[in-house]
Amino acid sequence: MNAVIVPDAAEPIVRVRGLVNRFGDQLVHDGLDLDVHPGEILGVVGGSGSGKSVLMRSILGLHEPDAGAIEVLGIDARSQTANAHREIERNTGVLFQDGALFSSLTVGENVQVPLKEYHPELPDSLRYELALLKVKLSGLPADAINKLPSQLSGGMRKRAGLARALALDPPLLFLDEPTAGLDPIGAAAFDRLIRTLQEALGLTVFLVTHDLDTLYAICDRVAVLADHKVVVCAPIEEVERYDHPWVQDYFHGPRARAAQSGHARQSQEN
Numbered sequence: 001m002n003a004v005i006v007p008d009a010a011e012p013i014v015r016v017r018g019l020v021n022r023f024g025d026q027l028v029h030d031g032l033d034l035d036v037h038p039g040e041i042l043g044v045v046g047g048s049g050s051g052k053s054v055l056m057r058s059i060l061g062l063h064e065p066d067a068g069a070i071e072v073l074g075i076d077a078r079s080q081t082a083n084a085h086r087e088i089e090r091n092t093g094v095l096f097q098d099g100a101l102f103s104s105l106t107v108g109e110n111v112q113v114p115l116k117e118y119h120p121e122l123p124d125s126l127r128y129e130l131a132l133l134k135v136k137l138s139g140l141p142a143d144a145i146n147k148l149p150s151q152l153s154g155g156m157r158k159r160a161g162l163a164r165a166l167a168l169d170p171p172l173l174f175l176d177e178p179t180a181g182l183d184p185i186g187a188a189a190f191d192r193l194i195r196t197l198q199e200a201l202g203l204t205v206f207l208v209t210h211d212l213d214t215l216y217a218i219c220d221r222v223a224v225l226a227d228h229k230v231v232v233c234a235p236i237e238e239v240e241r242y243d244h245p246w247v248q249d250y251f252h253g254p255r256a257r258a259a260q261s262g263h264a265r266q267s268q269e270n
């Protein structure tokens with residue numbers, strides 16, 4: 001039986017060392033190092049094709065890297081054993097970009113998929129109640145539980161995906177561009193939801209994003225992928241000042257100025 005792992009507060013919850021990924025002649029990662037600290041929201045940014053998704057998939061054991069070491073909650077993610085794979089799956093929730101819900105299952109049935117897999121001993125009624133709790137926790141109305149994904153808006157589908165990611169109470173949550181495709185008000189609400197859940201549940205969050213507002217609003221640290229590695233990983237105020245062409249373009253372009261002034265305005269209001 002795979003149990004929930006309580007993260008060691010003194011150790012990185014994810015540790016990546018010397019990661020190498022290539023596809024044919026194309027080098028994606030070349031000696032990439034990264035630590036994710038317990039209890040933080042880490043934003044991962046980088047240009048299109050810089051390898052954010054491949055990094056996330058490598059950490060989750062969904063992609064086999066060419067070289068390097070990856071530890072997740074003390075488990076060797078590169079170990080080929082089925083038990084290591086299940087331990088990681090049991091302790092991580094993942095929200096993929098499109099929600100990745102089963103289209104023929106209702107929201108409630110989708111949320112119950114991991115519960116059925118890891119807790120087959122639970123009676124159906126209790127599994128339903130647990131799914132309902134996660135649906136509500138994710139900010140959906142209770143009646144969404146009986147709807148099919150096609151009956152929901154894009155934002156609601158993301159919330160349903162989040163409910164499923166939280167089904168097993170994982171200590172570690174991976175979010176792949178959670179605000180992509182949402183309008184600015186919906187995106188800000190989703191950011192707030194992630195921060196609230198992270199604080200209430202003590203989660204660690206690995207968040208791949210292009211959304212500058214998200215970085216300013218909720219990320220404790222930001223890791224920038226460029227030149228096949230993490231060139232800087234620090235609180236956003238430090239990252240903004242980092243002397244690297246991509247970082248300077250990204251954090252000092254017109255969109256960044258809008259996000260920064262919005263963030264400053266919000267901080268003043270609070």
Ligand SMILES: Nc1ncnc2c1ncn2[C@@H]1O[C@H](COP(=O)(O)OP(=O)(O)OP(=O)(O)O)[C@@H](O)[C@H]1O
Binds near residue numbers: 050051053055
């Ligand atoms: N299975 C694969 N086969 C071949 N090439 C791949 C595969 N997966 C990813 N790549 C390549 O690896 C590079 C990094 O891809 P990845 O999806 O990680 O980028 P990303 O930083 O997430 O980009 P985006 O911001 O556009 O989503 C890209 O050039 C991509 O084409």
